Amino acid sequence: xxxxxxxxxxxxxSEGALVLLRCNYSSSVPPYLFWYVQYPNQGLQLLLxxxxxxxxxxxxxxxxxxxxxxxxxxxxxxxxAHMSDAAEYFCAVSETGTYKYIFGTGxxxxxxx
Amino acid sequence: xxxxxxxxxxxxxxxxxxxxxxxxxxxGHTALYWYRQSLGQGLEFLIYFQGNSxxxxxxxxSDRFSAERTGGSVSTLTIQRTQQEDSAVYLCASSVQxxxxxxxxxxxxxxxxxxx
Numbered sequence: 640x641x642x643x644x645x646x647x648x649x650x651x652x653s654e655g656a657l658v659l660l661r662c663n664y665s666s667s668v669p670p671y672l673f674w675y676v677q678y679p680n681q682g683l684q685l686l687l688x689x690x691x692x693x694x695x696x697x698x699x700x701x702x703x704x705x706x707x708x709x710x711x712x713x714x715x716x717x718x719x720a721h722m723s724d725a726a727e728y729f730c731a732v733s734e735t736g737t738y739k740y741i742f743g744t745g746x747x748x749x750x751x752x
Numbered sequence: 753x754x755x756x757x758x759x760x761x762x763x764x765x766x767x768x769x770x771x772x773x774x775x776x777x778x779x780g781h782t783a784l785y786w787y788r789q790s791l792g793q794g795l796e797f798l799i800y801f802q803g804n805s806x807x808x809x810x811x812x813x814s815d816r817f818s819a820e821r822t823g824g825s826v827s828t829l830t831i832q833r834t835q836q837e838d839s840a841v842y843l844c845a846s847s848v849q850x851x852x853x854x855x856x857x858x859x860x861x862x863x864x865x866x867x868x
Contacts, residue, residue, distance in 0.1 A: 671854045673856075675859075680861070681861055681862075682756070682843060682859035682860050682861045682862055683795075683843070683845075683859040684859070685856055685858075688854070688856060690854040729794070729795065733854070738783060738785075738800055738802075738808075738847075738855075739797060739800070739808070740785075740795075740797070740857060742794045742795040743794060744793065744794040745794055
């Protein structure tokens with residue numbers, strides 16, 4: 640069965656530092672990949688997604704992610720963290736011909752002043 | 753345009769009572785999903801609707817949980833005889849269409865359910 644692993648349930652970075660949130664999936668077939676962000680007491684908002692084509696995907700708020708098939712990874716990065724980036728981030732996958740998202744357990748990002 | 757809305761935003765109930773949670777999807781979205789988010793857990797899929805039909809109810813935790821969708825729009829998730837372990841945030845999402853796998857799901861703000 641498809642699964643998603645987010646390494647690190649909590650990540651702290653200093654303001655202005657690189658943000659790197661890790662996501663690995665298990666699938667023999669390249670899936671569709673998504674990153675969502677959840678601010679306190681809010682729903683999930685799509686940051687970016689990979690379906691086909693260019694493996695480096697740019698999203699909102701300066702985030703980007705790179706699909707690496709050989710590593711079954713879809714890590715999320717941002718060159719310079721901002722205080723407003725503090726939130727919980729979820730990686731999700733789905734497969735061709737299905738409707739179901741499989742979510743990781745989330746990574747809570749803390750940005751230190 | 754309007755996003756996915758859910759009501760109530762918060763619901764506190766006593767153990768054994770029934771509750772109804774409502775979801776208004778984005779207009780024109782044929783697919784609708786319910787998820788449960790418990791403290792320290794990821795998002796747990798509950799049920800999926802395509803139009804008014806629910807092809808996949810496999811995520812419903814027990815027969816106390818049911819859901820319906822009418823007019824291809826509003827959906828209601830009902831939990832009967834609530835238990836304390838039902839306490840969670842219930843999230844609704846909708847998408848233009850479900851099949852294909854690449855469609856973006858748009859999420860509502862959730863309903864926080866607390867069972868005392």
